[in-house]
Amino acid sequence: xxxxxxxxxxxxxxxxxxxxxxxxxxxxxxxxxxxxxxxxxxxxxxxxxxxxxxx
Amino acid sequence: xxxxxxxxxxxxxxxxxxxxxxxxxxxxxxxxxxxxxxxxxxxxxxxxxxxxxxxxxxxxxxxxxxxxxxxxxxxxxxxxxxxxxxxxxxxxxxxxxxxxxxxxxxxxxxxxxxxxxxxxxxxxxxxxxxxxxxxxxxxxxxxxxxxxxxxxxxxxxxxxxxxxxxxxxxxxxxxxxxxxxxxxxxxxxxxxxxxxxxxxxxxxxxxxxxxxxxxxxxxxxxxxxxxxxxxxxxxxxxxxxxxxxxxxxxxxxxxxxxxxxxxxxxxxxxxxxxxxxxxxxxxxxxxxxxxxxxxxxxxxxxxxxxxxxxxxxxxxxxxxxxxxxxxxxxxxxxxxxxxxxxxxxxxxxxxxxxxxxxxxxxxxxxxxxxxxxxxxxxxxxxxxxxxxxxxxxxxxxxxxxxxxxxxxxxxxxxxxxxxxxxxxxxxxxxxxxxxxxxxxxxxxxxxxxxxxxxxxxxxxxxxxxxxxxxxxxxxxxxxxxxxxxxxxxxxxxxxxxxxxxxxxxxxxxxxxxxxxxxxxxxxxxxxxxxxxxxx
Numbered sequence: 001x002x003x004x005x006x007x008x009x010x011x012x013x014x015x016x017x018x019x020x021x022x023x024x025x026x027x028x029x030x031x032x033x034x035x036x037x038x039x040x041x042x043x044x045x046x047x048x049x050x051x052x053x054x055x
Numbered sequence: 056x057x058x059x060x061x062x063x064x065x066x067x068x069x070x071x072x073x074x075x076x077x078x079x080x081x082x083x084x085x086x087x088x089x090x091x092x093x094x095x096x097x098x099x100x101x102x103x104x105x106x107x108x109x110x111x112x113x114x115x116x117x118x119x120x121x122x123x124x125x126x127x128x129x130x131x132x133x134x135x136x137x138x139x140x141x142x143x144x145x146x147x148x149x150x151x152x153x154x155x156x157x158x159x160x161x162x163x164x165x166x167x168x169x170x171x172x173x174x175x176x177x178x179x180x181x182x183x184x185x186x187x188x189x190x191x192x193x194x195x196x197x198x199x200x201x202x203x204x205x206x207x208x209x210x211x212x213x214x215x216x217x218x219x220x221x222x223x224x225x226x227x228x229x230x231x232x233x234x235x236x237x238x239x240x241x242x243x244x245x246x247x248x249x250x251x252x253x254x255x256x257x258x259x260x261x262x263x264x265x266x267x268x269x270x271x272x273x274x275x276x277x278x279x280x281x282x283x284x285x286x287x288x289x290x291x292x293x294x295x296x297x298x299x300x301x302x303x304x305x306x307x308x309x310x311x312x313x314x315x316x317x318x319x320x321x322x323x324x325x326x327x328x329x330x331x332x333x334x335x336x337x338x339x340x341x342x343x344x345x346x347x348x349x350x351x352x353x354x355x356x357x358x359x360x361x362x363x364x365x366x367x368x369x370x371x372x373x374x375x376x377x378x379x380x381x382x383x384x385x386x387x388x389x390x391x392x393x394x395x396x397x398x399x400x401x402x403x404x405x406x407x408x409x410x411x412x413x414x415x416x417x418x419x420x421x422x423x424x425x426x427x428x429x430x431x432x433x434x435x436x437x438x439x440x441x442x443x444x445x446x447x448x449x450x451x452x453x454x455x456x457x458x459x460x461x462x463x464x465x466x467x468x469x470x471x472x473x474x475x476x477x478x479x480x481x482x483x484x485x486x487x488x489x490x491x492x493x494x495x496x497x498x499x500x501x502x503x504x505x506x507x508x509x510x511x512x513x514x515x516x517x518x519x520x521x522x523x524x525x526x527x528x529x530x531x532x533x534x535x536x537x538x539x540x541x542x543x544x545x546x547x548x549x550x551x552x553x554x555x556x557x558x559x560x561x562x563x564x565x566x567x568x569x570x571x572x573x574x575x576x577x578x579x580x581x582x583x584x585x586x587x588x589x590x
Contacts, residue, residue, distance in 0.1 A: 026146065
């Protein structure tokens with residue numbers, strides 16, 4: 001296959017392509033799954049703390 | 056003419072980088088902006104930044120050259136880079152790191168570990184490991200890039216070193232992690248285009264995929280004659296099981312780098328820069344493709360470059376390049392590719408160096424300001440202190456790169472081992488407690504500390520006295536024992552990660568069984584939202 005004859009080299013060649021496809025498929029399937037979001041109010045609270053520190 | 060076009064290309068590239076750094080500076084107002092890019096990074100930027108930080112010039116040129124010597128067995132590292140470095144890292148570490156970092160309001164990797172285990176010692180000690188050892192790794196990247204500048208732009212070595220470092224310093228100090236990540240995304244895109252073109256042009260030049268591999272297989276007897284005794288079985292074969300080359304390829308290159316990536320502070324921090332898991336899911340897609348185009352291409356091109364060198368010089372790549380492994384890829388590109396590609400490839404290598412260095416500078420700075428100074432003084436610092444810490448970190452790294460080879464005989468060799476040293480130390484010291492932090496409620500504070508110390512000190516011992524590549528350079532074994540390494544084969548070629556990581560895991564677990572668990576409420580806070588909604 002692809003001019004390669006050692007099974008472990010053919011295997012790793014395919015694994016490289018396969019693992020990339022795994023990343024691609026995972027990304028597409030989970031495209032819109034959000035989980036726990038960093039909430040806007042928490043960011044605002046952190047920014048206020050920062051401003052106090054800067055002063 | 057070539058020189059002028061090259062200088063213009065480099066200037067255009069630097070101008071775009073500078074512009075992105077400026078945008079980042081304008082958008083950086085708080086410490087969260089400075090240390091975590093405001094936790095609102097776009098998935099494309101996050102993935103490209105992760106990938107471009109991960110892949111330095113040495114991954115392309117150094118390891119590509121190594122693939123020209125050891126052959127396609129190095130593709131096992133590419134597989135681990137994608138499967139472990141991207142898929143497992145993003146899916147099994149990334150989501151939890153992001154959520155836990157948010158629950159604990161952590162801004163750095165040591166801070167995440169320290170807060171998770173309620174231990175200031177962990178945060179400070181981790182910060183010290185980063186602050187002391189990362190500059191050697193950074194120096195390796197900086198010196199590699201400087202060599203390219205010296206050769207291609209005909210600059211003086213010192214001028215090139217300080218100028219290059221100063222350019223990166225400006226956007227890191229001023230733009231913080233936003234500066235780092237915006238420029239990384241641009242630099243990663245340049246690298247992606249450059250490497251894809253390299254792959255297509257190489258296979259085209261060698262008559263296609265199958266033809267290139269078959270021609271490479273015909274050269275197997277030549278390398279077996281040269282290195283068969285050490286276990287080489289040909290460019291298109293795995294080395295003989297248990298041989299010296301097998302141990303080098305598997306333990307140092309494949310496992311040392313492939314697994315070590317999971318506990319790299321500058322990469323783990325990236326997970327905390329996005330708003331939700333959605334961005335991480337999308338980034339997984341981009342990251343997988345990016346890494347295949349980086350090490351996958353470098354190792355394949357490195358291996359098949361032997362065909363070109365044999366056809367033109369009658370020698371395999373290693374001998375055609377006078378046994379200078381690092382020269383193989385640049386020689387191959389210079390001799391086989393069109394002039395315009397040679398220029399693009401040089402910019403690709405600069406981009407690879409700058410993207411790795413910028414993150415290293417930022418991480419060293421954050422370790423000094425956030426993890427060491429703030430934790431010791433128990434005072435929260437503003438963005439000014441962070442900028443000061445980063446500046447000091449950059450200065451230190453640059454001085455190491457400039458001064459170590461100048462004032463210490465084995466300085467250059469120590470720096471050349473910097474990547475391996477840092478990856479080994481991080482994996483053994485951080486990985487057990489990092490994994491435990493994300494997945495176990497039973498690992499105790501004492502267990503985490505004991506595991507970290509066991510991993511760190513056993514790694515240091517192995518580097519100083521057993522793993523010959525480092526122990527010979529560091530020289531302590533020779534001074535105390537009269538020989539470069541404590542034991543012979545196979546130990547002297549077994550990477551520390553094989554010994555120290557299992558030891559650190561065992562110590563972490565055993566010590567946790569006999570010590571006081573963490574406060575239940577605190578553990579609940581850490582895991583808030585993680586059980587129900589892993590993604």
